[in-house]
Amino acid sequence: MSEICRLYKSIYEITDQVPYGKVISYGQIARMVGCGARQVGYAMAALKSGSHPDIPWQRVINSQGKVSVHGDGIGNAMQLELLKEEGVQFDSEGRVSDSSAWWVAKP
DNA sequence: GCAGTGACTAGTA
């Protein structure tokens, strides 16, 4: 059994701290943990149902404010739907409203 | 230990 590095733990910690109806970008988390953005995405991919069901991985999106495509795009659709259920407003392009960003306060 | 891969980002053309 491979124990997850504390780096992943930090990533999960931040992701778990994202409030309901809010989202955060991979890059932002990467800066917080002090690692590359890819590692954040990798940590999310490592999340499995049953291991860390309490982690709102669906609230993690890319810097474009959109959901990234994984594998066949299955998880992608689920993620989008989950966010909609949480009350996150999406644009016609599938982009999240700037007000839905957690970290932030973007000009 | 090296090479390839990956749910990314930022910069340049």
Place this chain on the structure above:
DNA sequence: ATACTAGCCACTG
């Protein structure tokens, strides 16, 4: 606005 490139760091073979 889009397309391509380079950088990023961890995991797998």
